[in-house]
Amino acid sequence: MADGSMPDIGSLELLVAVVRTGSISAAAREIGVTQQSASTRLRAIERQLGLALFHRTPSGTRPTLEGEVVASWADDVLAAAARFRAATRTLRGESTARLTVAASQTVSARLLPLWLVELRRQQLADGRTPTAVQLLSGNSTDAEALVRDGRADLAFIESSEVPSDLGSTTVDRDELALVVAPEHPWTATGPIAFETAATEPLVAREEGSGTRRAWEDEVRRRLGRDAAAPAVVLPTSAAVRSAVANGLGAAVLSRREAADDIRLGRLRAVRTTGDPVVRPITALWRGGARDLSASGRELIDVAVQTARAQAGRRTPAPQ
The missing domain is CATH 1.10.10.10 (Winged helix-like DNA-binding domain superfamily/Winged helix DNA-binding domain)
Incomplete structure (x- = not known):
């Protein structure tokens, strides 16, 4: 009780x-x-x-399932606590530069923490006071809106559609994976036809999610029709992963987002025919390149450097 x-x-x-x-x-x-x-x-x-x-x-x-959902809420509380600590450091005069960043769930959970650690490391190495960063997390549509109405200085989205009314640059790329529970019939067969996956009602995030939008856009591009309507719509990636692990159905997730569950055997990644579905990770800001703040430009540079370093580790050296 x-x-x-x-x-x-x-x-x-x-x-x-x-x-x-x-x-x-x-x-x-x-x-x-x-x-x-x-x-x-x-x-x-x-x-x-x-x-x-x-x-x-x-x-x-x-x-x-309750544990997955509570953990996703706990992530929000911990992010708020980090923002509180950064804000109090600013009030004490320990930080002079501030940056409000809006990010989609995959970016805020899997990429942005690495970027912020590296940004802080570089600034301290240069003898500078680290930038105080406030993080606002939501889906890609939310992040776009926060930049557009001035509540965020910079946004990172994972959508295949990039708004034309904002400044933008691609900082990384992210592969989507079709995932199922270990006992799902698809794990016993070879690659699943892309059309079969597109016809399957999936466990999905809400409209506005970059992952869902990227998958639906790719289905339209390859097949010239809409993907099947979702079987279930859930508000967080954690809830989607838990629902799939408990046998509710298949889902398309960021491979980064699903990596821990795949490694631990909670989920299985199923190959589909054709090329992998890859979507860009894009930085957004108001105005053109000249309107990007110095701290925003610095964070984007760190994101690009991190992506290149990770790509280099994944690519075998030439013999």
């Missing part, structure tokens, strides 16, 4: 780490506590919320 209290920030960090790693012991090492302490804190969270958040088995710890 819920006791009405709110889990502390450390407990939320532990919860998110367990969902990401699939292991209480791995999460405990990451957070810097003992496994026994981690297990005790997780059970305390479940009592506080009145929810069963995990399936505990000898092979590991798997989140329930």
Whole structure:
């Protein structure tokens, strides 16, 4: 039964780490506590919320559907806490440059943290005060709107459609993956025909999601018709991953977004015929190139450098 209290920030960090790693012991090492302490804190969270958040088995710890959803909400709380810490540093005079960044879910969860760490490293190495960054997370349509109405200085979206009324540049590319539960019939066959995947009602994000838009645009481009209407529409990538893992159906997700679940065996990636579906990661801002702020330009440069470095690690050296 819920006791009405709110889990502390450390407990939320532990919860998110367990969902990401699939292991209480791995999460405990990451957070810097003992496994026994981690297990005790997780059970305390479940009592506080009145929810069963995990399936505990000898092979590991798997989140329930409620656990996936609560973890996605915890991510939002942790992001807000980070913004609060950055804002208080600014008030103390520890930061002179500010940048409000809007980002789609894949970018905010998988890419932007790496960019911000590298941006801070470079600025400190140059003897400069790091930029204070405020993050606003939503879907790609939300991010576009936040830049357009002036609430964000810069946005990063993962959509195949780039608005013509904003300044833009491509900083990276992202592959989409068709994913299913391990016991799904598609895992026992060869590549699935792209047309078969396009005809299947998928578990999908809401309209405005860059992932959903990119998939639907690619179906129209290749087949000249619309993709099947979704079987279920869910508000977060975490909820989509959990629904698929529990056998609700197939989904198309960013391969980066699904990587941990694929590695842990919660999901299987199914190949489709034809070329992989790849969509751009695009930076947006108001005006032209001259209107981009210095701190925004610096973050874009870091994003491009990071993408090139990762592409280099993925490409075998010539013999």
